[in-house]
Structures are given as structure tokens and as C-alpha cells.
Amino acid sequence: xxxxxxxxxEYPGHRxxxxxxxxxxxxxxxxxxxxxxxxxxxxxxxxxGLERPLSGDIFVAGIDVIKDPRRSHKTIGYLADTFxxxxxxxxxxxxxxxxxxxxxxxxxxxxVTQTAERLNLTDRLTQRVGGLSRGLRQRVAIGQAIIHEPxxxxxxxxxxxxxxxxxxxxxxxIKILKVSGMTSLVSSHILAELGAYATEMLMLRDGQIIEQxxxxxxxxxxxxxxxxxxxxxxxxxxxxxxRPEVHSVNTDGARIICEVSGGNxxxxxxxxxxxxxxxxxxxxxxxxxxxQRSYLDSIRQRQTK
Amino acid sequence: MILNPExxxxxxxxxxxxRFILVGGVxxxxxxxxxxxxxxxxxxxxxxxxxxxxxxxxxxxxSHRAGESLLDELRARTWDAQRMSALSPWSMTWGxxxxxxxxxxxAGSISLCVYFFGRQGATVFERMEIIAxxxxxxxxxxxxxxxxxxxxxxxxxxxxSTLTSWATVGILALLYAYFSIYYKSTDEILWYGTSYNxxxxxxxxxxxxxxxxxxxxxxxxxxxxxxxxxPWAWIGFVLYLTIYFTGAYIPADCPLPRAIGLAAAIGLVxxxxxxxxxxxxxxxxxxxxxxLKTYVRNKTHRELFEDVPIWMASLAxxxxxxxVCVAMHFAPEYSSLRIENVRLGAIAIWLYAIRDLxxxxxxxxxxTSRSVESxxxxxxxxxxxxxxxxxxxxxxxxxxxxxxxxxxxxPIPSIVIIGVQVLIFSxxxxxxxxxxxxxxxxx
Numbered sequence: 122x123x124x125x126x127x128x129x130x131e132y133p134g135h136r137x138x139x140x141x142x143x144x145x146x147x148x149x150x151x152x153x154x155x156x157x158x159x160x161x162x163x164x165x166x167x168x169x170g171l172e173r174p175l176s177g178d179i180f181v182a183g184i185d186v187i188k189d190p191r192r193s194h195k196t197i198g199y200l201a202d203t204f205x206x207x208x209x210x211x212x213x214x215x216x217x218x219x220x221x222x223x224x225x226x227x228x229x230x231x232x233v234t235q236t237a238e239r240l241n242l243t244d245r246l247t248q249r250v251g252g253l254s255r256g257l258r259q260r261v262a263i264g265q266a267i268i269h270e271p272x273x274x275x276x277x278x279x280x281x282x283x284x285x286x287x288x289x290x291x292x293x294x295i296k297i298l299k300v301s302g303m304t305s306l307v308s309s310h311i312l313a314e315l316g317a318y319a320t321e322m323l324m325l326r327d328g329q330i331i332e333q334x335x336x337x338x339x340x341x342x343x344x345x346x347x348x349x350x351x352x353x354x355x356x357x358x359x360x361x362x363x364r365p366e367v368h369s370v371n372t373d374g375a376r377i378i379c380e381v382s383g384g385n386x387x388x389x390x391x392x393x394x395x396x397x398x399x400x401x402x403x404x405x406x407x408x409x410x411x412x413q414r415s416y417l418d419s420i421r422q423r424q425t426k
Numbered sequence: 427m428i429l430n431p432e433x434x435x436x437x438x439x440x441x442x443x444x445r446f447i448l449v450g451g452v453x454x455x456x457x458x459x460x461x462x463x464x465x466x467x468x469x470x471x472x473x474x475x476x477x478x479x480x481x482x483x484x485x486x487x488x489s490h491r492a493g494e495s496l497l498d499e500l501r502a503r504t505w506d507a508q509r510m511s512a513l514s515p516w517s518m519t520w521g522x523x524x525x526x527x528x529x530x531x532x533a534g535s536i537s538l539c540v541y542f543f544g545r546q547g548a549t550v551f552e553r554m555e556i557i558a559x560x561x562x563x564x565x566x567x568x569x570x571x572x573x574x575x576x577x578x579x580x581x582x583x584x585x586x587s588t589l590t591s592w593a594t595v596g597i598l599a600l601l602y603a604y605f606s607i608y609y610k611s612t613d614e615i616l617w618y619g620t621s622y623n624x625x626x627x628x629x630x631x632x633x634x635x636x637x638x639x640x641x642x643x644x645x646x647x648x649x650x651x652x653x654x655x656x657p658w659a660w661i662g663f664v665l666y667l668t669i670y671f672t673g674a675y676i677p678a679d680c681p682l683p684r685a686i687g688l689a690a691a692i693g694l695v696x697x698x699x700x701x702x703x704x705x706x707x708x709x710x711x712x713x714x715x716x717x718l719k720t721y722v723r724n725k726t727h728r729e730l731f732e733d734v735p736i737w738m739a740s741l742a743x744x745x746x747x748x749x750v751c752v753a754m755h756f757a758p759e760y761s762s763l764r765i766e767n768v769r770l771g772a773i774a775i776w777l778y779a780i781r782d783l784x785x786x787x788x789x790x791x792x793x794t795s796r797s798v799e800s801x802x803x804x805x806x807x808x809x810x811x812x813x814x815x816x817x818x819x820x821x822x823x824x825x826x827x828x829x830x831x832x833x834x835x836x837p838i839p840s841i842v843i844i845g846v847q848v849l850i851f852s853x854x855x856x857x858x859x860x861x862x863x864x865x866x867x868x869x
Contacts, residue, residue, distance in 0.1 A: 131716070170652050175713070191652060194510045194512065199510055201507075205507075210435070210438060214438060218431055222508070
């Protein structure tokens with residue numbers, strides 16, 4: 122759905138995006154994570170055609186964003202980190218304007234009603250936007266971004282400033298949008314929350330993609346295994362890292378987390394190897410890899426390199 | 427049913443009964459007072475007050491609202507959403523221009539009605555002509571204000587600049603001075619040797635400028651809405667001004683070579699003026715040259731032409747005019763008109779423009795966007811005026827020529843002197859570019 126090739130974006134004396142290439146599959150929710158100043162917002166603005174990069178290619182739903190940004194806008198919904206609304210207008214007027222401005226031709230009233238229902242705004246339609254709470258304003262802004270049924274939704278820090286309940290509602294909404302076939306790219310600092318709905322992680326640092334990985338369910342080909350030893354034993358971690366099926370090894374005291382390719386048989390062989398090496402294994406299990414852990418693992422691996 | 431969503435949204439925000447009643451009430455009060463205090467019972471006073479109120483409402487208040495229609499979007503942070511909308515640049519431009527100024531136009535319409543019915547001693551056609559000129563002037567000023575806001579928006583995204591608003595005020599003052607001095611001085615206007623009634627000519631001029639301003643606002647809106655445009659409109663505007671001003675100098679039965687030479691000389695002045703205006707007012711991307719180099723290297727000529735800053739386009743027009751002026755070196759002198767006899771001096775004038783642009787970019791490459799324009803203006807004032815004047819007052823006439831050579835009297839030495847200045851400033855500019863812009867820090 123999104124394909125980026127060799128993207129370079131520069132500010133004077135500063136390369137914000139440095140030769141970035143990645144692709145995002147349809148119907149996924151990708152968490153764009155990275156420290157402040159990593160280039161997340163710049164990357165998102167480039168994807169939306171709001172900034173023109175120095176070089177590289179961006180395709181969203183097959184449309185060349187750099188060559189034809191206007192056409193790509195019809196397939197993209199974007200919520201900026203510092204979004205704004207027309208405070209003097211009613212919610213219905215805001216949604217109606219967004220529908221018309223985004224080229225919804227027919228059944229505008231139905232689009233407004235459906236979007237309001239989707240966002241639980243039906244009973245707020247006649248209220249002035251200026252009088253709404255932060256969470257409700259966020260919903261109106263998302264409503265404006267999705268009213269034209271874009272195929273890709275790009276949300277920059279959508280959870281910032283929201284209370285826990287509003288954050289939960291946002292997570293539920295993104296899940297619903299995923300089910301309805303919308304591909305989302307979401308940046309946030311609140312990783313635990315992104316983990317609730319993200320299916321993929323894209324990690325950006327110093328303007329470069331340092332990792333892109335699937336999250337959530339363990340796949341048949343790749344899984345994370347937690348090995349708990351009786352006492353910390355660096356030799357075991359060393360031994361594991363030399364095995365061809367093991368892709369990464371992270372130690373945390375007596376606990377070792379490794380990423381392994383292969384299915385149950387590989388897992389069984391790995392356990393047999395540990396037993397043969399006389400490792401004092403007290404626990405051996407697959408772990409669900411959440412976003413926070415993935416992020417920290419990647420950071421740790423990068424630091425050790 | 428209003429089809430333009432931008433216009434409808436603006437009308438929703440602007441129109442309410444209270445405002446219409448308030449404006450209508452205030453105007454009724456003003457015109458009632460005028461009729462009460464008018465001892466002769468003549469309607470001309472009310473008509474003149476009507477024109478003054480039109481200027482105050484439509485031109486002053488209306489132009490403020492036209493600019494604010496865009497600045498409000500920036501303040502409310504809704505501009506990115508608008509940039510990503512499917513609205514065409516034309517819908518966006520006239521939706522803002524017409525929607526945000528609806529109340530000022532309402533007040534202006536009442537004032538013009540009072541003028542039309544109150545004016546005595548003028549035919550219906552004459553009154554209609556004045557009204558048409560006023561309406562065109564209103565559109566001109568409002569679109570100029572929107573242009574100012576669009577330029578300011580583009581500049582402010584990359585660093586604050588107050589120059590744009592001052593440039594807008596300056597252009598308005600120049601326009602007012604030009605129209606009031608030039609067209610009041612005579613009843614008949616000679617243009618390309620043909621005589622025109624000055625009011626008719628003024629009306630046509632204001633209309634044409636209003637159209638060009640609307641085109642300018644539209645093209646800037648295209649830029650903001652990520653619609654790639656080539657600099658044809660800017661080149662067209664420069665050529666239009668050249669043709670317009672040349673008409674004032676060309677007599678009837680003018681020989682063709684002279685007409686071409688005169689047009690080239692005026693074209694040189696106009697295009698260099700346009701180059702300065704666009705280079706100073708618009709955002710100067712420090713990475714322009716790197717981007718253009720990348721396009722050339724990647725052979726993406728379409729992107730190259732779309733990304734060329736418009737000051738480069740007008741500078742290229744100036745270069746063509748310069749070549750024609752130089753070719754006129756071999757033609758006889760037709761008149762004593764100074765600009766017409768610039769000839770070889772055209773090279774020096776063009777080189778002056780290059781030097782001044784290198785000075786501007788020298789400050790642009792400083793790494794901070796603050797005071798770039800003011801620093802440039804101060805340095806140029808020193809080079810053009812202060813230092814040569816000091817040297818002349820000290821009796822060092824020849825030395826002052828190193829800064830301000832006599833381009834009309836001695837064009838060839840002047841070309842050499844300014845050429846050396848161009849080399850010096852280009853070297854300084856390149857050095858600063860390599861210091862601040864070229865080396866890349868990674869986040």
C-alpha cells in the first residue's frame with residue numbers, strides 16, 4: 122500500500138531523512154517509532170505530499186506522491202500532531218465541509234452521519250467545535266481525515282494530550298478502521314498503547330529506518346523465545362548467538378530472549394541443545410513480542426553493535 | 427446552493443444577521459448625517475462620502491479580511507488539512523477572496539449605490555465607469571493582500587519575515603503614486619502613439635492589474651496546494667509590464683528597430699525589478715542550487731523547470747533584454763532618452779543584479795533566517811550610496827568608481843569593475859554555502 126524508495130529529505134545543513142526505503146502492506150497498522158528528532162513527522166509529511174523531498178520515490182496505493190501529490194491526497198487521510206479545527210462551526214458543518222472539500226460527491230449527509238456514528242459523535246453534531254473537550258475535538262479531527270474513506274490513514278502523535286479513556290477509544294477506533302480495510306501509519310511516544318493495535322513496527326533513528334518488523338502473533342517462520350536460567354550464564358548466550366537459526370540474543374540477568382527462525386521442531390532442537398550444553402534452564406517458552414519490548418530490544422542491539 | 431465549499435464555509439463564518447444590521451445601520455446613520463449637514467442639498471457630497479466609505483470598507487477593511495482569511499487558517503492550524511483537500515486552487519482563491527470579504531463588499535455596495543444616485547453632473551456611463559474602476563481596484567487590493575499572505579505563509583514556514591507585509595504596503599503606495607501622478611496630469615494618454623481618454627485608460631489599467639493579481643494569487647495558491655507550476659505566469663507578467671510601460675514612451679510612426687531597442691531597455695528594468703522583488707519577498711530555499719543540481723544529474727527536466735525559483739526566470743528574461751540592448755550598440759541614437767541609450771551598459775546593470783543576488787544569498791547562507799533582507803539592504807546601501815559618496819566627498823572620484831562605476835559614460839570599464847565584484851561576492855557566497863549549508867549533520 123505504501124512504498125518508499127531511497128527517500129532523502131534535507132533541511133539546510135541537516136539531512137532529516139537519509140536514503141530511507143520501506144514498504145507497508147495493505148490492512149496493516151504500522152507504528153512509526155523513534156526518538157524525538159528522528160524524522161518521523163518529516164517522513165509523514167513527505168508521505169502526504171506536504172513536503173517535497175530532495176530525491177527518492179513515494180507510492181501510496183500505486184500513486185506517485187511526488188509527481189502527483191493532489192491525486193494521492195484522495196487516498197490519504199492525515200491528522201497532524203498539531204491539528205486545528207474551525208471552532209466557530211458546528212460538528213456537522215465541520216464534517217460536511219471536510220466531505221465536500223475532499224471531493225465526496227454524492228450522499229454527503231449520509232457520509233456525515235456515518236462518520237459521526239463511527240466516532241460516537243452523533244449526539245454532538247449540533248454543538249460548536251470550540252466548546253468540545255480535547256478528546257472530542259480529536260475525534261472530530263479524525264472524522265475530517267477519514268470522511269472521504271481514504272485507503273491510507275496517517276496519524277502523527279494522535280494520543281498526545283488525551284486522557285486514558287480517550288486513548289482507549291482511539292485505540293478501538295483504529296482497530297475498527299483496520300477491520301474496514303484502512304491501512305494506518307501511526308506515530309506515538311506511548312509505545313504500550315501503540316502495541317494495542319499496531320501489527321508492524323517501523324523504527325526510525327537519525328533519519329534512517331533501523332528496523333521494520335511484525336508485531337503481535339508469532340509467525341511460523343519467526344518467533345521470540347524466552348529462556349530463564351537458574352543463574353546468569355553469558356556462555357549460554359554466546360553459544361546461542363552462534364547458532365544459525367538464532368537471529369538475535371538479548372540477555373537480561375538470568376533471562377535470555379532470542380529471536381528464532383523456524384517452527385516447533387526448531388524450538389525443540391534448541392531446547393535439546395541447551396539441555397545437552399548442561400544449561401540450568403528453569404523456563405523455556407515463546408513470548409508475545411510487544412511494541413515496547415521490540416523497541417527496547419532494537420535499541421539494545423544497536424547499542425551493542 | 428453554493429457549490430464552492432470554501433466560499434460556503436467562509437460565508438458561514440462571516441455572515442450573520444447582527445453584522446449586516448450593524449453595518450447597514452452605521453452607513454444609514456453616516457449618510458443621514460451627511461444629508462443633514464449639507465446646506466446646499468447637493469448630492470455630490472454624499473456621493474464623495476460614498477466613495478471614501480467604499481475605499482475604507484472594501485479596500486482597507488476588505489484587503490485586511492482577504493489576507494486574514496489565510497492567516498486565520500495558519501493560526502487555527504487548519505491550513506495543512508486545506509492543502510490536502512481536493513479543492514482546486516481557483517476554488518480556494520476565490521472562495522477566500524469572496525467569502526472573507528462579504529461584509530466589506532456589502533458596505534461597499536451600499537456606498538457605491540449612494541454614489542451612483544447622489545452624483546450630479548455626470549452621465550450614467552461616467553458613473554458606471556467610476557464604479558467599475560472602484561470594483562476593480564477593490565479586487566486588485568484584496569487579491570494583493572491575499573498574495574501578501576500567501577507569500578508570508580510560504581516564508582513563515584521557514585522563518586519569520588516581516589518584509590512581505592512591507593513589500594505589499596510598498597507596492598500599494600507605488601501603485602497609488604503611479605496612478606494618481608501619471609493619470610491626473612493629462613486628460614489624454616498617449617499609448618503606442620494613440621490617444622486614449624485618461625479615465626478609460628485608468629479603468630482598463632486597473633482591470634488588467636486586478637486580473638494579473640488574481641492570476642498571481644491563483645499561482646501562489648497552486649504552489650501551496652502542491653500543484654507543480656512552471657514560471658510562465660511570472661514571465662507573462664514581466665512581459666505584460668514591459669509592453670505596458672513601453673507604450674508610454676513609443677511615439678507614433680516609431681521605426682521597428684527603435685521600438686525593439688526601447689522595449690528591450692524597459693524590459694531590462696522591469697525584469698530586473700521583478701527579480702529583486704521576487705528574490706527578496708519570496709522564500710529563498712538555501713537548498714535551491716543543490717536541488718537543481720540533483721534534477722540535472724537525474725535528468726528530471728520537468729522537475730527542474732517546476733522547481734526553478736521565479737527570480738531566476740525573470741533574470742533570464744533580463745538576460746535576453748540585455749542581449750538585445752547590446753545589439754542596439756550598432757544602431758544609431760534615436761533620442762536622448764537615457765534608458766534607450768543604455769546599450770553596453772545593460773551588461774553592467776545585469777551584472778549589478780547578479781552581484782546583489784549573491785549578496786542576498788551570502789546572508790541567506792548564514793545559517794539563520796533572521797535579518798537576511800535588512801542586512802542585505804544595509805550592505806547594498808553602503809555599496810551603492812554611502813561609501814561612494816564618502817569617497818567622492820574626499821575628492822577620491824576615481825576610487826569611488828570601484829564601487830559605483832559610470833555605466834552610461836564608460837560602460838566597458840564598468841562591466842569589468844562590476845564583474846570583479848560579482849566574482850568576489852560569488853566566492854564569499856560559495857565559501858559560506860560550504861560552511862553552513864553543504865556539510866550535512868545527521869539529526
